Amino acid sequence: MFDDKGQMRTVEAFLAILLMFSAFALTTLVTPAATPTNNDDLATVGTQALISMDNNGELGKLIDERNWTVIADALNVLLPVGMSYNLTVYDENLQSLNNVTISNGIIPNQNTISVQYPCTSQSPQCNLYLLRLQLAAAG
Amino acid sequence: MRKGNRRQRSGQILVITVLVVSLVLLSTQVYIYEVRDSLTETQSTRVNDFVLAVKLGSNNIVSGSLANITGGGDSSVLSENLERWASFVDSFYLFGTPILNFTLKNTSTYINGTYIYWGTEGSGVSSAYSEFNFSLEDGQVNVRLAYSVNVTTSIVVESVYRTLSGNIRQVSVTCSLLNQGKPALAETVTVLYESSGFWNRADQQSNYALTDYGNGTYLISFEADIPETNVNVSVQVYDSRGVYVQANATSINTP
Numbered sequence: 001m002f003d004d005k006g007q008m009r010t011v012e013a014f015l016a017i018l019l020m021f022s023a024f025a026l027t028t029l030v031t032p033a034a035t036p037t038n039n040d041d042l043a044t045v046g047t048q049a050l051i052s053m054d055n056n057g058e059l060g061k062l063i064d065e066r067n068w069t070v071i072a073d074a075l076n077v078l079l080p081v082g083m084s085y086n087l088t089v090y091d092e093n094l095q096s097l098n099n100v101t102i103s104n105g106i107i108p109n110q111n112t113i114s115v116q117y118p119c120t121s122q123s124p125q126c127n128l129y130l131l132r133l134q135l136a137a138a139g
Numbered sequence: 140m141r142k143g144n145r146r147q148r149s150g151q152i153l154v155i156t157v158l159v160v161s162l163v164l165l166s167t168q169v170y171i172y173e174v175r176d177s178l179t180e181t182q183s184t185r186v187n188d189f190v191l192a193v194k195l196g197s198n199n200i201v202s203g204s205l206a207n208i209t210g211g212g213d214s215s216v217l218s219e220n221l222e223r224w225a226s227f228v229d230s231f232y233l234f235g236t237p238i239l240n241f242t243l244k245n246t247s248t249y250i251n252g253t254y255i256y257w258g259t260e261g262s263g264v265s266s267a268y269s270e271f272n273f274s275l276e277d278g279q280v281n282v283r284l285a286y287s288v289n290v291t292t293s294i295v296v297e298s299v300y301r302t303l304s305g306n307i308r309q310v311s312v313t314c315s316l317l318n319q320g321k322p323a324l325a326e327t328v329t330v331l332y333e334s335s336g337f338w339n340r341a342d343q344q345s346n347y348a349l350t351d352y353g354n355g356t357y358l359i360s361f362e363a364d365i366p367e368t369n370v371n372v373s374v375q376v377y378d379s380r381g382v383y384v385q386a387n388a389t390s391i392n393t394p
Binding site for chain 1: 224383
């Protein structure tokens with residue numbers, strides 16, 4: 001008595017909508033867009049930590065004093081928990097200055113990014129420094 | 140009957156296939172758009188951070204150069220240090236080659252970016268000023284920024300004295316320190332007074348006291364043997380950036 005063709009088409013339309021939404025959901029879940037952003041986020045966090053230390057010329061002053069311990073302590077506070085770092089300080093002629101490792105642990109070989117930061121001191125000598133901060137997120 | 144059903148089903152399968160293909164295309168578009176958007180945003184953030192680092196460095200260089208000049212260094216130090224800084228920045232590569240240029244302020248008061256006035260009427264100024272042009276150009280990034288750096292340390296000195304007995308004077312000196320016109324803290328404050336043509340340190344006299352109000356104002360009082368009725372004092376200050384400034388003043392006699 002009833003024509004079930006219309007019902008089948010309605011079911012098919014629902015199935016198509018369901019398929020569409022599940023595809024969208026799947027795309028959102030597995031999108032690799034987060035991968036490049038993570039590295040850039042690391043770089044941004046690292047640079048902003050150095051900028052915070054460089055305000056009022058404090059970073060240049062600490063390097064002038066070769067006070068690597070305080071620099072490491074400051075980075076431990078400023079960088080998020082779970083982030084590994086290794087800082088190398090170079091002078092104007094790109095000679096390494098820190099005779100001790102400024103780091104909070106082992107930097108894994110993979111997924112490590114490097115930030116370069118130009119820094120100056122407010123001392124009358126106006127020393128120029130290049131900071132190379134290697135960063136990696138734990139896990 | 141079977142042939143008719145197959146025809147109907149093939150039409151439905153075709154519609155679903157078209158839907159799936161368009162869905163895949165759409166998802167790819169969305170993915171590309173999101174990745175490109177996030178990359179542009181983070182790239183912009185990193186460039187902004189680099190520009191901020193360059194501005195901080197420029198400020199430090201001008202400040203350090205002024206400390207050098209006011210400490211007895213040659214006035215050409217500012218230009219030399221900025222040249223070093225500019226070529227240091229130019230050697231970086233970050234999404235493009237940065238170029239930093241500077242122009243030292245030259246006016247009736249500023250000569251080659253510096254203005255030093257250590258007056259005898261109670262005011263002293265040590266200042267350095269430079270304008271900068273920073274550019275960073277590449278295929279995707281185009282940054283052009285003009286900024287100026289003004290490092291100015293100034294003091295205002297006021298002094299009064301009263302005679303205790305004979306030539307013994309009780310002198311009070313008030314010194315206000317300013318950085319770029321705003322109250323600032325001093326690293327050291329040294330007061331000298333003139334007696335019989337010689338300048339003597341006030342902190343070696345009896346009853347010397349220095350009160351730090353914590354807002355850039357310092358009150359120094361002392362007692363000294365000063366034969367002259369014109370009591371001249373000199374205040375020498377290093378601010379927290381190491382910039383030196385001084386000012387002389389004549390104390391006003393109060394009963």
